[in-house]
Amino acid sequence: MKEKKEKQPQTSSQNLKEQALKEKSIMASLPDNLELIRQQLGNSSDIVIRQVGLPGEIAWAVVYTDGLADKQLVSEFILESAMLHDRVKEESKHDPASISPQLLASNVLAIGETKEISNFGQLFTSLLSGESVVLVDGHAAAITAGTRGWRDRGISETLTETVVRGPKEAFTETLRTNTAMIRRKIKDPNLWLETRQIGRVTGTEVSVMFIKGIAEDKVVEEVRIRLERIDIDGILESGYIEELIQDETYTPFPTIYNSERPDVVAAELLEGKIAILVDGTPMVLIVPALFVSFLHSAEDYYHRFDISTLIRILRYIGVFIALFGPSLYVAITTYHQEMIPTQLLYSLAAQREGIPFPAFIEAIMMEVAFEILREAGLRMPRSIGPAVSIVGTLVIGQAAVEAGIISAAMVIVVSTTAIASFVFPSYSLANTMRMLRFPLMGLAATFGLYGIIIGTFAIVLHVSSLRSFGVPYMGPFAPLIISDQKDAIFRMPHWAQVTRPKLMNRNNKRRQQKPASAKPKP
Amino acid sequence: MRTKEKISARQFTILVILYTIGTPILIIPAALASIAKQDGWIASALGLLIGLALTKLYVSVGRLPGQRPLFATIEHVLGKWLGKVVIAALVFFCLVTASEVLFYVGNFMTTQIMQSTPVQAFNIMFALVVVMAIYMGIETLARSAELLFPVFVLLIVILALFVTPQIHIERLQPVMETSMKSLVWATMYYTSVFSMTSFLLLSVFPSDIDQPQAAVKGFYQGITIAGIALLLIIVLCITVLGPDMTARQTYPSYALAKKINVGHFLQRIEIVMAIMWFITIFYRLCFYFYGAVLGLQQLFNLKEYRPVVLPLGMLFVALSLVVHPNVMHSSEYEENAWVPFIATFCFFLPLVLLGVHAIRKKK
Known part of the structure; x- marks a missing residue:
């Protein structure tokens, strides 16, 4: 478990002042309150303060943030309802003090969400998150009304986790x-x-x-x-x-x-x-x-189980290639040439004849070039995209090989690795593979397959020691949980997934009742 | 605060399998074939039976009242002073044997695969992951074993399948040709490397296992599976390479893997097969090293064993470079010193523990 130091007591005078302001209760006098709000917000131009009431009548005010609050809501359901409300008109002539914020909230304001608040901390929080604050002169309390309504992007199609079958909507910023x-x-x-x-x-x-x-x-x-x-x-x-x-x-x-x-x-x-x-x-x-969830796509559950399982296995192969691809190539061509079939060895040797660098340097050069291309592809302005990709493919794909800097086999290895790292549904795992690839290449260049094996031991030990909120990261493989294998590498049909994953659930295990009858009869 | 680390019975079984197959998978066929010729496999089969009997002995030591871990049991049964002396000797045994295994790793790499790399580099690399594993604790070690076990199984199945075309079953004949004396010696030698070493597993059995009852069954299962796997390797070596070739190799399983040839395409993949024994040797090494570390902890009554891991790891690398000056020394040692050395600790010591416990109980 993480140990964290105790919270430092806030000693600076600035903090003390802020603290005092937060706890300061709302005053009875409306002008005082409004003055304090103005002063605290530095007269910011997006804060709208609307005072209502003739001299002698009940005076009250609505405060809201322009752009965060829905203006139509404020004018129709706060201002209009209160200003045109018969009882408020009546009472304000005879007994202005009887119009309390509570009365406004319960009888007058036609807004769904209202809350009574008593200090400035709450007032500012509500105000700055788009709610309107109603203050009444002579009452040391305020009402907040839920008038949030700002421009947002709207629900659009997902860009990072695309599927062929299944819902297309993605979360938004709100x-x-x-x-x-x-x-x-x-x-x-x-x-x-x-x-x-x-x-x-x-x-x-x-x-x-x-x-x-x-x-x-x-x-x-x-x-x-x-x-x-x-x-x-x-x-x-x-x-x-x-x-x-x-x-x-x-x-x-x-x-x-x-x-x-x-x-x-x-x-x-x-x-x-x-x-x-x-x-x-x-x-x-x-x-x-869990580690496995990074290799599961939403689509696995929407397609038939057989193809989903095969695609999952494909992803595990992708993990293997993305992690070990270049390092295996370096190790085998540098130290274990006997493993390559003779014909292939001849052609590899012929390709590498004119190349001045050892396989490791070649691989590092290609990998770095690819990483640069990839990063550039993400950051550059959209309009110059085609230019960069043409330069990338021509220079790195063809010219480098023809110029005798890189062997063609290396281009194949690096591009296969690159493509393999895009089969993961989760971008964060692709980053992991990207990072681990380089130390493994170094190990392969110095110790051959032995180095890769040692590196793999270290990785395996490391992932075995990881936990996520107390749950073993490599579950359900280590510790092995047989019943959870139904949704790890394999994706069993839905009727066979009777229980929830054991690692996560100890009390509510069952997903469906009567597993036998859930299986469709022919 | 982390609670005491526990491993499951299944994890323990996997650890038993990997640990017991350990180094023997690489070297034992040569020793057996040189002593008993084509009857080496009989020694291995007999060794399995003896191994199960020894397991019973170890289980009963492990289940002495209190179910303490190995080193606590020794101190509890033999008393404080004698106990400490025995623990110190056992730590020495663990450390020397661990260094010896590491010597094998380095020797295998430098003689068979990468001749020009200095042996120190291989030893340091391997020791680093062992130190890392022990530092992370037994729970992590057990989980990693679960992840690597399928790889091991896959490789041994591939090896067995791909060399089957080259089996000459007549190489096992004539059966029972060797003399009784050499068969007994072969069996004894096999027992010393195969099953006596599992005494050190008592450092986790049964105190660190969450279901001790199931773990007893797992212990027997693990020994049986490991015994069968070794028997398979020995039979394959003898039938594919022939008893003479097997006896002449330092690493006969490696020579066996070189024989793989599928359609003149899949050939010379022995280095991939080597992953198999790197996995098993890794777990054997981890347990020897863990034994030494835990022994030191008990010796000096340390609360936490982690501070001694790194220094001991350095010591262990240094020791692996000097434990055998050359291969001749190592085979001499294997032949003459090894069997009495291990029998003292892993056969007589448990007997003494049981005996002393019985006598003290009567009093």
């Missing part, structure tokens, strides 16, 4: 849209959502979502504890959270899964995992993560 997309898939009262704000300055909303009764309570508690420990100024993407709560930082392997597909998150929730949604990013974190 937390509420994302939770709604999951709720639409799981209509169960046991789907619980806990939201907290993390980030002292950004105050980013982070929601923990799980199915009560399926998710292990201990793991949920562990997630809460780890999120509670975070004390940072800003959370801008779920990657921040991932690095702050993962079990082991010094590992190339991702121990937290992420996805931008609501159907993947729903499926993982049903297996007893816990989703962590962060406002402002479409990437949802899922814990605990």
Whole structure:
């Protein structure tokens, strides 16, 4: 478990002031309150303060942030309802003091979501997250009204986890849209959502979502504890959270899964995992993560089981090639030529005749060139894409071979490896393979296959020691769990998947009842 | 805080298999064939039976009241002072034997595969992963064994399948030609490398296993499977290479793997087959080393064994370079010193432990 130092007591005067302001309660005088708001927000031009009421009548004000709050909601259902409300008109003439914020909330404002608040900390949080704040003169309380409505990107098709068959929608940057997309898939009262704000300055909303009764309570508690420990100024993407709560930082392997597909998150929730949604990013974190889940695609469950299983096996072959491809080539051509069939050896030797570098240098050059191309492809402006790819293919593919710098076989090996690293449904695992490839190549160049074997032992030992939120990372292979093999390398038909994965669930194991009758009869 | 690490009975079985196959898979066919000629396999079969009997002995030592780990048992049964002396001797045994195995790794690599690389490099590399494994603890070691076991099984099946076309079954004949004396000696020698070493498994059995009852069964199963695998390798060596060729090789299994030839395409893949014994040797080495580390822990009453792992690892690399100056020395040692050396620790010591315990209980 991670040990963290106790929170440092906030000693600086700046912090003390902020703390005092947060706890300062709302004053009775409306002008004082509005003055304080203006002063604290530095008269920011996007804060709209609308005061209502003639002299002598009841005075009240609506404060909202332009752009975050829906203007139509504010004007129609707060301003209009209150200004045109008969009773408010009547009472404000006779007994202005009887119009309290509570009365406004319960009888007047035609808004679904209202809340009474009493201090400025809550006031600013609500105001800056798009709610409207209603303050009434003479009352030391305020009402917040749920008027959030800002421009967002809208739900669009997923770009990073594409499928042929299955839902195409992806999460967006708005937390509420994302939770709604999951709720639409799981209509169960046991789907619980806990939201907290993390980030002292950004105050980013982070929601923990799980199915009560399926998710292990201990793991949920562990997630809460780890999120509670975070004390940072800003959370801008779920990657921040991932690095702050993962079990082991010094590992190339991702121990937290992420996805931008609501159907993947729903499926993982049903297996007893816990989703962590962060406002402002479409990437949802899922814990605990197993190594195998990085090789599972959502589509595996939508296609027939036989082809899904074969494709999964293909992915494992992809892992092998992506990890060992160039290092095996280097080891075999440098030290173990006897393994190559004679004809092939002749042609390889002929190709390599004019090449001035040892295979290792050749491989490193090609790999680095490929990594540069790949990174450039990601970062460059879209419009110059074709130019770079033409230069890349011509220079590296053909010219380098013709110029006698690189052998053609090496081009084949490196490009096969590169393509193999794209068969993983998860980008984070592809990065792992990318990183581990280089040390393995070094070992292969110095010790041949012996080096690769030693490197593999080290990798195997390392992954065996990893845990994700207490769950062994290499499960269900190590420790071996026979019943979980139904959804690891193989994907058994759905009628055969009667139980949930054992690693994750100890109390609620059953997925379907009566396994025998669930199998369709001919 | 991490709770005490436990491994499952299945993991223990896999560890027993890999550990017991260990070094013998690489060298034992030569020794047996040189002593008993084509009857070497009979010695191996007899050795398996003796191995099961010895396992019973070890299980009963492991299940002495309290079910302590090996070194705690020794100290508990023999008393503090005598116990410490015996533990110190056992640590020495573990360390020397571990270095000897590491010597084999280095020797195998330099004589068979990469002649011009210095042997120190191979030894240091291998010792590094062993140190890493022990540092990470028994739980990680057991899980890694589960991941590597399928690889081992796959390779041994490929080896057995691909050399079948070259089997000459008549090379086993005449059966029982060798003298009784050499058969007994061959069996004894086989027992000393195959089953006596499993005494050191008591450092995890049964105290570190979550189902001790199932682990007893797993112990027998593991020994049986390992025995059958070795028997298979020995029979293949004798029938494919012939008893004379087998006896003349230092590493007959490697020579056996060289014989693989499928359609003149898949040939000379012996280095891939070598992965098989790198896996088994790795686990054997880990347990010898773990024994030495745990022994030191018990000797000096340390709370945590990890601080001694790295220094001991360095010692162990250095020792592996000096333990045998050359191969002749090692074969001399194997022939004359090894059997009494191991029998003292892995045959007489458990008997003494059981005996002393029985006497003390009567009192």
